[in-house]
Amino acid sequence: MNAKAPEPSEDDISASEEWLYEVRKKIYSRAVTGWFNNWRVIMVLLTQALFYGLPWLQWDGRQAVLLDLSTRKFYFFGMILWPQDVIFLALLLIISAYGLFLFTAIAGRLFCGYACPQTVYTEIFMWIERKVEGDRLARIRLDGADWNARKIGKKTLKHGLWAAVALWTGFTFVGYFTPIIALAGQVISASLGPWQTFWILFYGFATYGNAGFMREQVCKYMCPYARFQSVMIDKDTLVVTYDTERGEPRGKRGKNVDPRSEGKGDCVDCSICVQVCPTGIDIRDGLQYMCIGCGACVDACDQVMDKVGYPRGLIRYSSENAMKNKWTKRQQWAHLFRPRILIYTALLIVMVSLFVGGLATRDPLKMNVMRDRGVLSREIPGGLVENVYQIQLMNTTEKSRKIRVEVKGLEGLAVHERDLYELPASTNILEPLEVTVPVDNAKKGIYKIEITATSQGDQPISASSKTTFIVP
Ligand code: SF4
Ligand code: SF4
16 A cells, blocks of 8 residues: 655745745835936937827828738838738848847847836836835835825825826827827727727736836846846956956945055945845846846946045946956957957848838839639630739829739730729729730740739839730
């Protein structure tokens, strides 16, 4: 008989859970000012002016940027992208990826620290939090205090403002997919459709949860980029680094005392660099994957260094090689232009050129010709051999056009009956096209022919396609 394994006790389970999962400690990051903080503020303003403002911009009487999924057309400043233009989307994704590789190889998680939506919205939500509840110590005290009218009032105001920003963000997001002015009208008249309501609430809820509560947890546990960015950096990449040799041994010291005489380094162990860190890490423990490279600790430590009268830069953007070899700034910059960076830059230039060139020379008229599978070839009255095709014409411009279709490649080849098509602005039509040749002109066989569609009127545009004509 098998002995039954003892059931694990509750203590065992909780001990293993403790080992597996660390309980989140709320981070009360302290406000900081300085050069890098200014850049973060500029980036928040720039990205949000773009995100919130762009859908309201009108162009040729239409929303300048509109991703109209219902008609599967993307409007972009007077340009219309169709599903057939998916190559441009692919190129855009490749450009973004190479851009990310390049910036990461130069200066680590620059994108995370300054432009990632998670960072940007967390900054906005933290700014509201500070305005309502005060800076770090005031917030710690408020959270520790008993619930009273003051605490309820502050918390209600904070969450109300967060919810307003989140809902506005959700509304703006949906405004990229459906005309935003009409959407605003529907919100005001309380006549929003179920899908619009769902997506506004969904996106708003995601913003509220991610920027208000999850914050650094998204960077630590959910962001895939955090996991693989280490393979994109090397020993010459600039990352936020604590100068251990200069700073250690850390410790408190008396005023006007040369730390070296006491055997101490420049770090006064004030822990302000830890208090300002939005991910709650201590950069003095070395490079960590949770560091989003925001530079808040650099600003904070520089202020401390100013106060105690030591040179700035105890925490700074530097590379492993620069630290080890004690490179000057000039030597450090020189090592930025290494093969990896040059290759990424060259690839990026090629991709951007392809993208811009492709867009600039995009065909305003597109045509696809497919053979009608039901009627390959037949003799019709009048001594003619007829082949039937399906012709798809796409007018990618905002102007209505009349299109004439012509054929060549065989003597006597002609379009039968209908050769003129009306093509309204930014439309796509699929029509039959009958092509004939006199029976006497062609022997039995398969002939290569060319079909050309040309717009009538000023500045004609044309498209052509090769296909075959079968004589039975
Ligand atoms: S802010 Fe600078 S001085 Fe203060 S603990 Fe951090 S590294 Fe040391
Ligand atoms: S360690 Fe410094 S740079 Fe890294 S996330 Fe914290 S404050 Fe930002």
